[in-house]
Amino acid sequence: MDTFQQTQRTSLFERPGRAGRAAQRGKTNRLLSYAFLTLVGITMVIPFLWMISTSFKPKTEITRPNFFPVEATGANYTEVILDTELPRWYANSLVVAIMSTVSVAFFDTLSGYVFAKYDFPGKRIIFIIFLSSLMVPTEMLIIPWFIMSSNPITGGTWVDTYWGIAFPGMITATGIFLMRQFMQGVPDELLDAGRIDGVSEFGLFWRIAVPLSLPAIGALCIFNFLGNWNAFIWPLIVTTRSEMMTLPVGIQFFSTEAASDWNLIMTGATLSVVPLLIIVIIFQRYIIEGVALTGLKG
Amino acid sequence: MMRLTLARRKILWAYIFLAIPILFFAYIRIYPTIFAFQMSLHDYNPLAIEHKYVGLENFQKLVAEFNNLRSPTRAAFLNTAAYVVLGVPIQLLLALAVALMLNEIRFLSTFYRLVFFLPFVTSTIAVAWVFRMLYQPQFGFFNVILQAFSLPQQPFLSRPQQALPSILAVVIWQGLGYAVIIFLAGLKQIPQIFYDAAQVDGATRWQSFRHITLPLLNPTLVFLIVLQTIAFLRMFAPVLAMTAQGDGGPLNSTTTVVLRVYREAFQSFNMGYASALTVTLFAIILGITIIQLRFTSRNIQ
Numbered sequence: 001m002d003t004f005q006q007t008q009r010t011s012l013f014e015r016p017g018r019a020g021r022a023a024q025r026g027k028t029n030r031l032l033s034y035a036f037l038t039l040v041g042i043t044m045v046i047p048f049l050w051m052i053s054t055s056f057k058p059k060t061e062i063t064r065p066n067f068f069p070v071e072a073t074g075a076n077y078t079e080v081i082l083d084t085e086l087p088r089w090y091a092n093s094l095v096v097a098i099m100s101t102v103s104v105a106f107f108d109t110l111s112g113y114v115f116a117k118y119d120f121p122g123k124r125i126i127f128i129i130f131l132s133s134l135m136v137p138t139e140m141l142i143i144p145w146f147i148m149s150s151n152p153i154t155g156g157t158w159v160d161t162y163w164g165i166a167f168p169g170m171i172t173a174t175g176i177f178l179m180r181q182f183m184q185g186v187p188d189e190l191l192d193a194g195r196i197d198g199v200s201e202f203g204l205f206w207r208i209a210v211p212l213s214l215p216a217i218g219a220l221c222i223f224n225f226l227g228n229w230n231a232f233i234w235p236l237i238v239t240t241r242s243e244m245m246t247l248p249v250g251i252q253f254f255s256t257e258a259a260s261d262w263n264l265i266m267t268g269a270t271l272s273v274v275p276l277l278i279i280v281i282i283f284q285r286y287i288i289e290g291v292a293l294t295g296l297k298g
Numbered sequence: 299m300m301r302l303t304l305a306r307r308k309i310l311w312a313y314i315f316l317a318i319p320i321l322f323f324a325y326i327r328i329y330p331t332i333f334a335f336q337m338s339l340h341d342y343n344p345l346a347i348e349h350k351y352v353g354l355e356n357f358q359k360l361v362a363e364f365n366n367l368r369s370p371t372r373a374a375f376l377n378t379a380a381y382v383v384l385g386v387p388i389q390l391l392l393a394l395a396v397a398l399m400l401n402e403i404r405f406l407s408t409f410y411r412l413v414f415f416l417p418f419v420t421s422t423i424a425v426a427w428v429f430r431m432l433y434q435p436q437f438g439f440f441n442v443i444l445q446a447f448s449l450p451q452q453p454f455l456s457r458p459q460q461a462l463p464s465i466l467a468v469v470i471w472q473g474l475g476y477a478v479i480i481f482l483a484g485l486k487q488i489p490q491i492f493y494d495a496a497q498v499d500g501a502t503r504w505q506s507f508r509h510i511t512l513p514l515l516n517p518t519l520v521f522l523i524v525l526q527t528i529a530f531l532r533m534f535a536p537v538l539a540m541t542a543q544g545d546g547g548p549l550n551s552t553t554t555v556v557l558r559v560y561r562e563a564f565q566s567f568n569m570g571y572a573s574a575l576t577v578t579l580f581a582i583i584l585g586i587t588i589i590q591l592r593f594t595s596r597n598i599q
Binding site: 265 | 305307308309312313315316319320322323327328329330331333334392395396399400402403408410411412413414415417419420421424425427428429431432434436439442445471474475476482483503528534535538539543544556559564569576577579580583587
């Protein structure tokens with residue numbers, strides 16, 4: 001559509017000869033663009049294809065240069081699923097990601113709503129303190145968190161528990177900021193009308209503000225889920241027993257131990273990556289637009 | 299029961315709603331931040347009963363190690379700087395090129411966008427192990443390709459000179475799609491009418507890029523530079539997964555500040571010294587962010 005308008009405009013304002021050349025140049029440029037983009041695209045896809053293809057190779061084939069397996073086998077999958085705790089790591093990752101996502105969805109939305117719709121002493125300073133916590137990198141907090149998690153006097157023994165893995169991400173400053181922006185769009189008249197009708201303050205949030213901001217809450221949930229699913233450094237530190245590891249931590253330990261059994265390592269990687277890729281491909285529009293909208297890093 | 303005015307009741311409810319988040323931020327974010335600063339001034343071994351106050355000794359040790367040519371801490375800081383200085387410009391230039399081209403095409407553009415985005419949502423650990431195999435001598439994909447073109451085999455991860463660029467390439471590869479999406483969002487906000495006007499005035503494509511796209515894209519660029527700089531400063535998982543025993547080798551050639559923190563704190567239990575490292579990292583991140591925001595936002599005018 002835009003291209004059509006452009007060419008039309010060109011022909012209106014420019015002499016025909018120049019317009020023709022410009023159109024010709026545009027076409028060549030577009031061809032070059034496609035060539036470059038395809039090249040980058042291939043670079044993006046090949047590692048995944050290699051990973052999947054190696055996961056179907058028997059061990060004897062991994063040192064051979066062929067891309068596709070000569071004798072494809074599913075034995076790697078049986079071995080990885082039955083002999084490792086990968087199913088358990090999956091479950092752990094799922095539990096932790098869902099736990100923190102539910103908490104973030106509730107508390108970030110509620111806090112965002114309060115910052116957008118209420119006036120109270122200390123509002124500005126509390127908001128600034130919340131946001132400035134973003135400046136402190138996780139890496140600086142992991143050592144104190146570890147001491148807090150393992151010392152029974154200050155915080156109980158959170159090592160090797162779901163709470164221990166999830167607690168740093170139960171409420172996020174980015175989410176609060178995002179939801180505040182969104183909640184500012186909820187009309188005050190609607191809330192005041194609710195107040196006159198005798199709706200409780202929590203009812204106003206739950207029955208008016210939340211239904212109006214479901215798209216934003218959805219985006220928040222997706223990013224939070226992805227972020228927690230792939231989180232690595234804290235789960236690595238707070239889990240010591242194999243049955244409490246999350247998927248990335250489990251994959252790291254399993255791959256280190258498997259040493260040169262690349263067929264098994266690639267099977268583990270495939271199992272950990274492909275289901276998520278399928279989910280992302282299904283919800284791609286929503287996810288990519290959400291990223292563009294919020295600039296949130298997963 | 300006490301009667302409250304509406305305004306007062308609303309204030310009360312605001313505090314009730316925020317009670318848990320305030321407690322959370324106080325205990326999970328602010329207290330540990332202060333705790334980290336405090337630890338950096340102590341000889342903190344979690345296994346010991348007492349933690350001796352040592353003043354700035356941990357920081358003095360850090361400076362001494364940084365001045366020692368063969369210490370891993372020096373290597374960690376220099377490598378981290380190299381990851382940032384090489385990684386940020388390469389990644390952003392590539393992403394900008396891809397975004398500009400994606401912005402021009404209609405057919406298949408959603409498909410390309412998705413393909414570029416996929417690595418970003420996959421686990422860094424899984425990706426790192428896949429590339430570790432691709433980099434293997436003889437049967438690794440890259441060496442197979444080199445061999446197919448009768449080019450000499452490369453050691454990649456096993457030679458100090460090649461290991462850092464090899465790991466860096468993976469990180470650039472994985473984060474590219476994210477930068478592309480953000481650039482695209484920035485490009486979409488530039489009104490088409492500016493380009494039309496420039497075309498009427500006979501501007502070349504380069505001129506309209508230089509004088510329209512680039513200045514109007516500046517906020518996006520600043521945002522990405524700050525974000526990616528911080529991300530590269532915090533490099534950890536790819537190095538842990540792609541080096542033998544996760545040691546940042548060969549010969550400390552790929553180790554990073556965060557990897558040093560991890561090893562000092564959780565393998566040697568020198569938590570005081572590790573905290574001094576994280577405090578330094580925090581200061582660097584803060585400083586760079588402030589400088590970049592100042593410097594780059596002045597460029598807008």
